[in-house]
Amino acid sequence: MWITEYRDLIEILTISDLRIKYQSSVLGFAWSLVNPLFMMLILYVVFSNVFHVSENNFALYILTGITTFRFFSNGTSQGMTSIVLKPGLVNKVFIPRQILVFSSVLSNFISSLLEFCVLFILLIFFGVQLSFTALIFPPVHVMFFLIVYALSLGLSSLYVFYRDLNQIWEVFLQAAFFLSPIVYPITIIPEKYLQYYMLNPVTILMETFRDILIHGISPPPLWFLYLLGSGILLLIVCRFIFNRLERRFAEEV
Amino acid sequence: MSPDSTAQSHDVSILAEHLSKLFRIPHERKLTIYEHLVGVLRGSHQSYDEFLALDDVSFSVRRGETFGVIGPNGSGKSTLLKVLAGILYPDNGNSKVQGKIAAFIELGVGFQSDLTAKDNIFLYGAIMGLSKREIKDRYDEILNFSELKRFEHMRLKNFSSGMVVRLAFSTAIQTDPDVLLVDEVLAVGDEYFQKKCMEKINELRDNNKTIVFVSHSLDSVNKLCSRCLLLDKGKIVQIGETSDVIERYHQLTREHT
Numbered sequence: 001m002w003i004t005e006y007r008d009l010i011e012i013l014t015i016s017d018l019r020i021k022y023q024s025s026v027l028g029f030a031w032s033l034v035n036p037l038f039m040m041l042i043l044y045v046v047f048s049n050v051f052h053v054s055e056n057n058f059a060l061y062i063l064t065g066i067t068t069f070r071f072f073s074n075g076t077s078q079g080m081t082s083i084v085l086k087p088g089l090v091n092k093v094f095i096p097r098q099i100l101v102f103s104s105v106l107s108n109f110i111s112s113l114l115e116f117c118v119l120f121i122l123l124i125f126f127g128v129q130l131s132f133t134a135l136i137f138p139p140v141h142v143m144f145f146l147i148v149y150a151l152s153l154g155l156s157s158l159y160v161f162y163r164d165l166n167q168i169w170e171v172f173l174q175a176a177f178f179l180s181p182i183v184y185p186i187t188i189i190p191e192k193y194l195q196y197y198m199l200n201p202v203t204i205l206m207e208t209f210r211d212i213l214i215h216g217i218s219p220p221p222l223w224f225l226y227l228l229g230s231g232i233l234l235l236i237v238c239r240f241i242f243n244r245l246e247r248r249f250a251e252e253v
Numbered sequence: 254m255s256p257d258s259t260a261q262s263h264d265v266s267i268l269a270e271h272l273s274k275l276f277r278i279p280h281e282r283k284l285t286i287y288e289h290l291v292g293v294l295r296g297s298h299q300s301y302d303e304f305l306a307l308d309d310v311s312f313s314v315r316r317g318e319t320f321g322v323i324g325p326n327g328s329g330k331s332t333l334l335k336v337l338a339g340i341l342y343p344d345n346g347n348s349k350v351q352g353k354i355a356a357f358i359e360l361g362v363g364f365q366s367d368l369t370a371k372d373n374i375f376l377y378g379a380i381m382g383l384s385k386r387e388i389k390d391r392y393d394e395i396l397n398f399s400e401l402k403r404f405e406h407m408r409l410k411n412f413s414s415g416m417v418v419r420l421a422f423s424t425a426i427q428t429d430p431d432v433l434l435v436d437e438v439l440a441v442g443d444e445y446f447q448k449k450c451m452e453k454i455n456e457l458r459d460n461n462k463t464i465v466f467v468s469h470s471l472d473s474v475n476k477l478c479s480r481c482l483l484l485d486k487g488k489i490v491q492i493g494e495t496s497d498v499i500e501r502y503h504q505l506t507r508e509h510t
Binding site for chain 2 (some may be wrong): 011016086088089250
């Protein structure tokens with residue numbers, strides 16, 4: 001299996017990626033953590049007045065949503081370009097190409113873990129009692145990784161042939177931001193649309209993280225199944241696309 | 254040498270059977286979904302120029318042999334090397350390479366100018382197939398060979414291009430492959446460094462490694478390779494003793510002009 005065979009390469013590529021990201025400015029590392037906080041502040045000021053929120057910790061509610069969404073959007077959009085931006089590693093040496101996608105998503109996963117650490121600190125600071133349900137966080141985040149990696153596989157291979165896919169994906173992410181419960185409470189969704197609304201795995205992830213971190217309750221077991229199932233299904237479909245298109249990567253990048 | 258190892262040295266290291274590679278070069282390159290949509294709406298079909306870069310190429314290389322590939326520009330030499338390395342998939346035929354392959358098609362692939370020489374040695378070493386352990390063990394040797402010890406912690410963007418190449422070659426040569434595919438990359442650095450590179454290649458050859466050597470320099474092909482393959486327009490013109498093949502190449506060049 002390539003993950004074990006190439007684990008050293010994956011590790012070094014991931015670390016190099018993080019180094020470059022955080023080295024580029026003195027505040028590099030701090031910025032990446034401050035950024036979501038500012039975003040939260042702005043959205044909180046704007047939206048807490050729009051919706052008369054019953055949620056107690058609306059600021060934390062928003063921050064959980066943003067932190068979740070950031071991994072989805074950064075992970076997929078950087079995963080998408082991971083093949084095209086490293087042409088040398090595609091057409092001058094042979095390495096399994098999914099390694100490029102995997103290490104890109106992995107470095108975003110690590111960034112995301114750091115952002116969640118900040119979230120944990122803020123949760124405690126604002127007096128939220130972390131309950132034992134927080135222990136469910138790691139496996140859920142791993143399922144999240146699976147979903148983002150699967151999507152990135154499909155996107156990165158399509159992006160080799162369709163170079164405007166990033167524009168389309170950006171618009172899609174904009175829409176997804178507002179189609180997920182980040183800046184509004186889920187209760188504003190009309191009852192009759194709720195079952196469709198809840199089909200979005202990112203929504204399920206956000207609500208799961210809120211349940212286990214803020215509310216200290218265990219989400220419905222069906223959600224875990226749904227996340228795992230959609231992750232595996234996406235992986236099967238996107239791997240198929242990737243393997244089909246991978247044969248011509250070296251000619252096109 | 255024991256009879257056993259003599260027998261082994263005659264093992265086939267590379268076997269290529271009926272390799273063909275067709276490149277399609279579209280007249281109008283469509284790289285976006287938008288362009289494809291417009292194309293479909295106009296009802297125009299994508300038209301291609303087809304270009305057979307490799308045409309039914311078969312040969313074998315014995316273990317421990319240094320094998321040259323020569324031919325004019327665009328004859329398919331690099332395509333052949335990329336197919337052997339697994340970078341390109343052939344449209345027809347197949348190739349088998351025994352053991353660990355290292356392809357020197359371009360030196361310093363994956364170098365990051367924002368990282369230090371040290372980080373880049375680890376990065377590039379891993380890309381060339383070394384484990385972390387192996388890179389650590391060979392780290393000093395890499396720096397010594399490149400003569401860049403003083404600049405260990407300097408970022409690559411402050412290196413001169415000659416220094417970058419030295420660092421790349423010194424790292425790459427440590428990959429310790431069974432099969433080495435070299436594409437014209439040795440013509441780098443100053444004369445002194447080139448000599449060092451050649452010595453290193455000779456060392457590998459003496460260690461019974463298989464080397465496929467693509468070059469325009471007939472001189473170095475003549476010096477290094479026992480057997481040689483001449484390609485023209487994707488087809489094999491001749492395989493055999495290097496001196497004979499080079500002779501044939503000269504003849505071919507005269508025919509063309």
